[in-house]
Amino acid sequence: MHKHIFTIAFVFACISGSAQDINFSQFYELPLLRNPALAGAFKGDIRVTTAFRSQWGSVTTPYQTVGLGAELRLTAGEGSSNYVSVGMQITHDIAGDSRLTRTQALPMLAFHKSVSQERDAYLTFGIMGGYVQQRFDPSRLKFSDQFVGGSYSAANPTREQFSDNTRNYNDLTAGVNGSINRATY
Numbered sequence: 001m002h003k004h005i006f007t008i009a010f011v012f013a014c015i016s017g018s019a020q021d022i023n024f025s026q027f028y029e030l031p032l033l034r035n036p037a038l039a040g041a042f043k044g045d046i047r048v049t050t051a052f053r054s055q056w057g058s059v060t061t062p063y064q065t066v067g068l069g070a071e072l073r074l075t076a077g078e079g080s081s082n083y084v085s086v087g088m089q090i091t092h093d094i095a096g097d098s099r100l101t102r103t104q105a106l107p108m109l110a111f112h113k114s115v116s117q118e119r120d121a122y123l124t125f126g127i128m129g130g131y132v133q134q135r136f137d138p139s140r141l142k143f144s145d146q147f148v149g150g151s152y153s154a155a156n157p158t159r160e161q162f163s164d165n166t167r168n169y170n171d172l173t174a175g176v177n178g179s180i181n182r183a184t185y
Helices: 002-014
Strands: 046-055 063-077 084-096 101-115 121-135 166-180
Touching: 101 166
Parallel strands: none
Antiparallel strands: 046 063, 063 084, 084 101, 101 121, 121 166
16 A cells, blocks of 8 residues: 555656746735645634735836635535535736736635544645636837837837737646644644
8 A cells, every 4th residue: 555655656746847826925824825735724614815915016016916715614424524625716916017917716625534533633635726817918018119219109119019918728736735633742
């Protein structure tokens, strides 16, 4: 059994992926962005989380990010110590003069498996995936051919061409979490 777990862990460690995450100063306030297996890892049945970041207020268009998450814990069956969590993470990010915007809506699902007789230790598997849209406004940008004699004029034409200023894609993340909820360690 341990050999199979090691093999699976090794395969996942060798898989390459790339990501650009939204950065919050208080990243722990949006646990679903850190790890979808953290959904439902709280006392209670419902949790709603929010975060707001405004960065570089001295620039013409400061970077702003808003995040909203919601989770709901459901029992896996009558008398079961296992439970399921469902939720949604929504973020909206605006950056710079071109108003580079990223909006994502990510539903999630997590399964919490009790691994102790006392029902105080859990192994959780979570998955979160959804839709992301990125876009920018090229009309708000200034290009070198719009400067004539050292002066900028929006009326000056530019040779810069943008065939597509919107990008849509799917995003998927998965995670594992172990937790112990004992009164004393």
